Amino acid sequence: MTKALEGKVALVTGGARGIGAAIVRRLADDGAHVAFTYSKSGEQARVLETELRAWGADVLAVEADSGDVEAVGNAVTAVRDHLGKIDILVNNAGVSISGVFGEIPTDDFEREFAINVRGVFVALQEASRYMGEGSRIINIGSVIAERAGFPGYSVYAMTKAAVVALTKGVARDLGKRGITVNTIQPGPVIISMTEGLEDLVKPYVAVDRLGKGAEIASMVAYLAQPESSFITGAALTVDGGFLA
Numbered sequence: 001m002t003k004a005l006e007g008k009v010a011l012v013t014g015g016a017r018g019i020g021a022a023i024v025r026r027l028a029d030d031g032a033h034v035a036f037t038y039s040k041s042g043e044q045a046r047v048l049e050t051e052l053r054a055w056g057a058d059v060l061a062v063e064a065d066s067g068d069v070e071a072v073g074n075a076v077t078a079v080r081d082h083l084g085k086i087d088i089l090v091n092n093a094g095v096s097i098s099g100v101f102g103e104i105p106t107d108d109f110e111r112e113f114a115i116n117v118r119g120v121f122v123a124l125q126e127a128s129r130y131m132g133e134g135s136r137i138i139n140i141g142s143v144i145a146e147r148a149g150f151p152g153y154s155v156y157a158m159t160k161a162a163v164v165a166l167t168k169g170v171a172r173d174l175g176k177r178g179i180t181v182n183t184i185q186p187g188p189v190i191i192s193m194t195e196g197l198e199d200l201v202k203p204y205v206a207v208d209r210l211g212k213g214a215e216i217a218s219m220v221a222y223l224a225q226p227e228s229s230f231i232t233g234a235a236l237t238v239d240g241g242f243l244a
Contacts, residue, residue: 003031014093016041022213066093066119098152116159133178171233180232187239206241
């Protein structure tokens with residue numbers, strides 16, 4: 001039986017762990033050839049690469065700091081050279097450096113902006129050069145773009161709101177080429193970033209639990225498929241009712 005993404009090539013930034021790794025696994029399971037970038041998670045990247053190759057998947061792990069413009073460009077080129085094309089780009093890499101607004105160091109602000117916004121922009125620009133009609137760009141944002149919810153997340157909220165605005169603009173720019181561009185906004189999900197916060201966050205989630213990486217990955221998989229071709233410029237919330 002032909003799988004939904006058979007023959008497609010996907011690039012997932014920040015794909016070695018957490019939501020990114022769940023996305024990599026799902027796209028590979030749906031038949032795509034998958035490349036993913038990592039920065040400080042070399043061991044997790046090697047484990048994931050080995051796992052997927054045992055499935056028979058064509059996979060490529062590329063070391064690249066999403067805050068480094070040259071590294072992002074080189075990663076896109078490496079994927080194109082190794083796998084021949086790019087049909088699906090998932091901008092997942094991101095950081096959250098929380099802190100009291102008046103005490104946030106400028107270096108932390110610059111680092112968060114570099115990865116969460118500039119890195120997304122560069123990956124979009126570079127990958128779109130190699131994309132044809134029917135390609136998909138999926139940015140991983142956050143519900144915090146719409147509701148900060150807790151103190152200490154002002155800069156993170158700003159960067160994720162910027163991703164939504166960028167998504168809308170790029171959707172207009174690439175629409176006539178048959179390329180869709182969307183953002184998925186996860187709510188609280190069980191990852192290292194939320195470790196120790198479950199009891200604090202869970203009461204604000206309508207379904208009374210945190211989400212799973214696989215649940216975000218399932219939305220990515222849908223947006224990557226042909227039947228999603230009339231969805232573009234959207235910010236789609238997957239949050240268990242956090243914003244309800």
